Amino acid sequence: MGEKNRRSAILAVASHLFAEKGYSNTTTAEIAQEAGVAEGTLYHHFGSKDGIFLTIFDEMAEEYLAGAERLAGDGKTGAETLSGLIRFHFEYLERNKTRFLVILRDFPNHLAADRDGRPAEIRNRFSRMTDILSLVLTKGFHDGTLRPSFPVRDTAGLLRGILYGTTRHSMLGIIDVPLSRLSRMVEGYCLQALSPDSRAGGKRGKGGKK
Amino acid sequence: MGEKNRRSAILAVASHLFAEKGYSNTTTAEIAQEAGVAEGTLYHHFGSKDGIFLTIFDEMAEEYLAGAERLAGDGKTGAETLSGLIRFHFEYLERNKTRFLVILRDFPNHLAADRDGRPAEIRNRFSRMTDILSLVLTKGFHDGTLRPSFPVRDTAGLLRGILYGTTRHSMLGIIDVPLSRLSRMVEGYCLQALSPDSRAGGKRGKGGKK
Amino acid sequence: MGEKNRRSAILAVASHLFAEKGYSNTTTAEIAQEAGVAEGTLYHHFGSKDGIFLTIFDEMAEEYLAGAERLAGDGKTGAETLSGLIRFHFEYLERNKTRFLVILRDFPNHLAADRDGRPAEIRNRFSRMTDILSLVLTKGFHDGTLRPSFPVRDTAGLLRGILYGTTRHSMLGIIDVPLSRLSRMVEGYCLQALSPDSRAGGKRGKGGKK
Amino acid sequence: MGEKNRRSAILAVASHLFAEKGYSNTTTAEIAQEAGVAEGTLYHHFGSKDGIFLTIFDEMAEEYLAGAERLAGDGKTGAETLSGLIRFHFEYLERNKTRFLVILRDFPNHLAADRDGRPAEIRNRFSRMTDILSLVLTKGFHDGTLRPSFPVRDTAGLLRGILYGTTRHSMLGIIDVPLSRLSRMVEGYCLQALSPDSRAGGKRGKGGKK
C-alpha cells in the first residue's frame, strides 16, 4: 500500500463505517484498525474525527456542486436545465449512496452550528446550491420556459428543501419510493408547478381561501 | 409540588434544552437540575433519557396527527383540504417551534433504527401522515379538484418529503425563508402541480402551448 | 468505610501519590484504584484532576494562613511575632511535609496562570500572607522592635520570597540543611537584618558601594 | 542557512516558547515549525526534547556561574564581593529574563530527579553556586567584613534559597517588587544580617541596646 493511499484508505473505510453505523457510533479506533493504520495517523492527516467527516463531506459537496454548475452553464432553456439538474441530483446520489447516507444519517450537528455568532463555514456550500437554482430559474423566466409565482431566491430555497426532504425520506426508508421514481416525480411536479402554461398561478394561493 | 407537575416540569425543561443544545449535548444531570428534581426521578417517570425524548415526540406527534386527521375528515373538497393541511402544518410548527426543533436538530438516530429486523415503532407515526395525505389526494381525485400525475401513495410520500425538507431548512436557517412565507409558497406550488386545470404535465410540459 | 470517608480517602491517596511521583506522573486511574473507588467518583467529588489538587492546596493554605493569622493577632511585640511566624512556618511544613511536597514538586503551572487577563484566583491565597507579614512589620516598627530599611510591603514580599526559597531548597534536597536548622537560621538572620539595634542600616546599601 | 544557524535558531525559538507557554505546553512540532526546520532535525541536534531544555539550561548556567566565579575571584573584601554577587545575580537575570523564565515556569521535574539512586547531574550545577558563596563568606569572615552567625556552608545554602525565592516571586509576579528594587533590598538586608558591626544576633537581639 503506497503512502498516498493511506489517506484515501482512511476516507473509504470511514465513509463505509459512518454510513453503516452512524457517525457517533463509529470509533476512531475502529476506523484505524479497518484501514490498517495507527490511530495517530488519522490525526496526522485529518486532525480530528470531525476532520475526517468534513473531508468526506467536502469532497462530495465539491463534486456535486461542480456537476450542478456545469449543467447550469450549458446552453439549454431554463426548464430543460432544471430538469437536468433534478435528474443529476438523483443520479448522483444513486451513485454515491454510501457517502450521502453518512450525511443524512447523523450529520454531526455541532459542525453546522454557528460559532462566535458567525455562521459555520459549511453553510457556504449550502448556499452555492441556492445560487445555482436561482440562476436557472431566472434563465427560465427570461426565456419563457418557467414562471415562478414567488421571488426567485425564495423559490430556489423551496426547491432545495424539496430535493433534500424527498431524497432523505427515500434513502432512510421513511417513504417507500426509490430514488429513480422519485426523480421522475419531482421533475414532473416541479415543472408543472413552475410551468408558464398553467393558468392557475401561485398568486391564487396568496389571495384567498377559495 | 404535585406529582403531575414534576412530570411536566421535566418535559418542559427537556424540550427546551434539547431544542437549544441538541439531544446528545444535553445531560440528564442538567435536565434534573433545571427541573429541580433529583436525577433518579427522571428514571422513575420516563425510564431512560430516550424515554424522555420519546414522550416529547409522542405527545407532539399525537397532537399533530390528531389535528391533521380532524382536518382531513371535514366536508371540504380535496384541494381545499390539502390547502388546509399545509396551512395547519406550518401553523402548528410555528406554534411548537421549540418542541419541533428537538426533533430536527439531532433526532437520536438509534430510535428510528430497525431492531431485530422489524421496523422501529416510531415509523408507525410517520406512516399515519402518509395515510392522511393519500386520503386527501384520493378525495381530490374523485371530486375533480386534484389530479396527481403519479400514484396516490407515492405522491403522498412526495408531499411528506416536501413538507419535511422545506420546514427543516427554514427552521434550521439553512434557507432564508420564514415559515409563514414558506406556507404560502408550498400551498401555491403544490396546488399548481396537482391542479387539474393544467393540461401540461411535467413530462410533456415542453410541448403543449395552450 | 463510610460515605464521608470516600472524599477524604481520595484526598489522602492523592496527596501521597502527588508527593511521591509528582502531579503529572500520577494518573486518575491510580488514585481511584488506591482509594478503592471508581474513577467516576473522583469526578463526582472534585470535577477534575486539577480539582483534586486545588482542594488539597486550599485546605492546606487555609490551615496555614489561619495559623499565621492567629499568631499575628496575639499581643506580643513585632519582633516576637515575626519570630513566632517563622517558627510556625517551618514547624507547620515539618508536620505537613507530604502535602507541601505536592505543591513544591510540580505545582500545575496552568493553575496559577492568568486567565482572560485576570490574575488566577489562587493568587489571593498568596497575597494574604503578604498582608500578615506587613501587619507584623508595621507593629514592630511602631513598638520599636523592628526597623525595616525598605517599605513595609516590599519587605513583606521579600520575606515571603525568603521563606519560600529556603524551604523549597531544603525540602527538595537542593541544599543540605534540614528544616529545623533552617528555621533557626532564617529567624536569626531576619531579626538581625530588621533589628533597630544595628547601626549599619540598609540605607547604606542604597547609598554607595563602599 | 548554515548548520550552526539551524542549531541556534532552534534554541532561540525553544527558549521563547518555553518561557511563554511552559515546557510541557510546548510541542516539538511547534518548535520545529517556528524554527523553520523539520521535526527530525531537532533530534539530530539535541537527541530529545529534554536535550533542548538541558542545552538552554546549561548554556545559561555556565554563563551565570562563570560570571559569578569571576567576581568571587577578584581582590575586593568579602562584603564587597557579596554585594557584587547579589547585584550580578539580579542584573544577569534582568538581561536574561526569557531564558530564566523557562526554568522558573515549569522546570521539567524529572530532570532533577535522582536516577538509580544517584543525584541527577543537574545538581552539580547547583552546588557550584553554594561553593562560590561559601568562598565569599569565608573571605569576609577572615578579612572581618562579614560575620555569619551560622556555619558558612549552611549560610551559603540559605543565601541561595533567598536569591532563588525572591527572584522567583518577582519574576512570576507573585510579589509586586521589580528585580531592580529587589536587588537593592536583598543586598541591604543580607549585609546587615551578616554585618560584624551588629552585636545583636538574631537570638540575642532583644537584649542589647547599644
Next chain:
DNA sequence: AATGAATGAGAATTCATTCAT
C-alpha cells in the same frame, strides 16, 4: 415516589520519538 452518590465502560485526542528515504 424520591433521592443523589456512586459507578465504570468507553472514547477522542496528544505528542515525543523513530526511521526509511
Next chain:
DNA sequence: GATGAATGAATTCTCATTCAT
C-alpha cells in the same frame, strides 16, 4: 545532515444508569 509521515501507548474526562436509603 535533513526530512516528515507514521506511530501507539497513555490519559483525562463523560454520562446514562443503578440502587440503597
